[in-house]
Amino acid sequence: MTAYARARRRPLTTVVALTAVTAATLAMTGPALADSPQAPAPAVGSACPAAFPVSDLVRPSGANPGTTVEGLTVSTGTTADTVTGEFVGTLEDGIAPGVDMLIFKMSGSRITNAAGAVDRGIWAGMSGTPLYAADGRLVGAVSYGLSYAPSEYAGVTPAADLYRAGSYGNAAAAAPLTPKVASAMRSAGARPAAATGSMRRLPTPVGVPAGLTATNAKQVAKKARLKGVTFRSGGAGGRTSAQKIAVSAGSNVAASYSYGSVPLAGVGTTTAVCGSTVYAFGHPMDWVGKTKLSLHGADAVYVERDVEGSFKLANIGAPMGTFTQDRLAAIVGNLGAAPTGAKVTTTNRFGTRTRTSSSTVVSPDWISGLAALQSMNDSYVVTDGTFGGEARATRTIRLRRANGQILTYRRTDMYADRWDITAGAAHQLAGDIETLLDNDFEPVTIVDATQTSTVNAGYEAYTIGRVQAKQFGRWTTVDDDGVMARRGGKLRLRVTLVRDKGAAGPARKVVNLKVAVPRKKLKSPVGILTLSGGTASTDEMYYDEYSEEYYSAAGDATGLPSLLRAMSTAERGNDVSAVLSMGSGRRAVDKTARKATATVVSGGLMIPVIRYGKSPKKR
Secondary structure, three states: OOHHHHHHOOOOOOOOOOOOOOHHHOOOOOOOOOOOOOOOOOOOOOOOOOEOOHHHOOOOEOOEOOOEEEEEEOOOEOOOEEEEEEEEEEEEEEEEOOEEEEEEEEEOOOOEOOOOOEOOOOOEOOOOEEEEOOOOOEEEEEEEEEOOOOOOEEEEEEHHHHHHOOOOOOOOOEEEOOHHHHHHHHHOOOOHHHHOOEEEEOOOOEEEOOOOOHHHHHHHHHHOOOOOOOEEEOOEOOOOOOOOOOOOOOOEEEEEOEEEOOOOEEEEEEEEEEOOEEEEOOOOOOOOEEEEEEEEEEEEEEEEOOOOOOEEEEEEEEEEEEEEEEOOOOEEEEEOOOOOOEEEEEEEEEOOEEEEEEEEEOOHHHHHHHHHHHHHHHHHHHHOOOOOEEEEEEEEEEEEEOOOOEEEEEEEEEEEEOOOOOOOOHHHHHHHHHHHHOOOOOOEEEEEEEEEEEEEEOOOEEEEEEEEEEEOOEEEEOOOOOEEEEOOOEEEEEEEEEEOOOOOOOOEEEEEEEEEOOOOOOOOOEEEEEEEEOOOOOOOOOHHHHHHHHOHHHHHOOOHHHHHHHHHHOOOOOEEEEEEEEOOHHHOEEEEEEEEOOOEEEOEEEEEEEEEOOOOOOO
């Protein structure tokens, strides 16, 4: 794999190396810090309040409570609830070296019930909830919760670090509670289990439609080599709304890899809006630094209680900007036009049912995964069941070279599965996209990808069985001794296809092939005849490995245009192919014959060939 291909395939959980910087060198795009004499003191809920200094927070002592705060977060709809909190203590370097974690005991909204007992606790989707001091300055954003059982204790990212949105470090997934903090939590009434746990970043799982299931999404992510991604089935609506939903301090906000029919989004809370700049989450999305994610408002349905931590369900609004920074203490973006990306359009058909979906993918790492998820989900809808059968697909992918030239790749193919064909050709589309993105010749950008897939019930498939060759005027069954072939002539073959177990159709079919025998002079008269069906199993294959299995000629490509030709003309699932290979090195010669059948064919044979005779005179 080339250097640029390796760079593009970075893990989504990239750990950024710790960089020594001083406060004076940090770029400030937010408001003035709290220690600035010009910092204003706006009312609670101001769009862009100044940062409250951590040193001014007071821990509880005896009958004296700790510093109290008010916050804004949404539990249902789009209107923020008011929550309250009391400062418990500080986990020094609890987020990263030089970045403390503030611990608050929270109440209100769905965190606690009317009696003050824990209800949903700190839920996934609260990430970014702004907390304000009495004078309106921003203390920080709720970003971490206690592991497992619902708890009212929250880990808070300090406002100054959030506004910098650039403190890099090797933050742990869970930060152990210090004895002092645990003691203060117990004094404030925390349950023993809560005070002996650790703080973990509130998850922002990617929501997928309930019918797709998180298991299917994980399978696709694995094939696309997307690491560190979690999915929640039904966690977000299955499409982007046509209406924009306003974003303000305390509102729902979503960061998404795509928008349209399938928004792959994580939902959290807006911390502050400074002009057109939006701060959210209080922790990273993927922690890749510079990023490109679409920015959306969201409408919360409700907060679900769960033994592994409560979480918010929401519908995603229309895109209204772009997140460009994915940093340790916040994700940061700007309101404005929707980001551009690769447009993926899939049409799935079964009988009289048809469904077409279209999404814009703003993150290149997610193009193949989105294509598979979108096509798979729609195919499940139109087939509405699990059964064996066949799928026929036609796809077109346009890609842009570095010089701006647009190249187009087209392919039709056929697939079959005895047990479950209802995913259609979803994985094959994703495999072609990833093959083009990871090509060994030059960097490319996917402009758009389109596929139409038709599923038919009824499994029909064959495997290559007996092979006969015409030898000196009569048909002879081929065995391990191989066959003879006259130099410059034609090797005539009769291939018997045997019906697969559980398949419908005739028990046997015969395919006739004629393979040209090389006439050029070669050192050795011995060659190899390879007979194969056009289909291959891709169950355990990564998408970027598809070309190696599906398109054997792709390995001989000398550049991007020849790779596209090799992929476009490679054998299809219903083809029977014969390749006669003779010679070696620069004098190697391959002669190919291919015939399409009505059904998918698998299997193969390798047969020794001995060439004889003189080269016939050219006519």
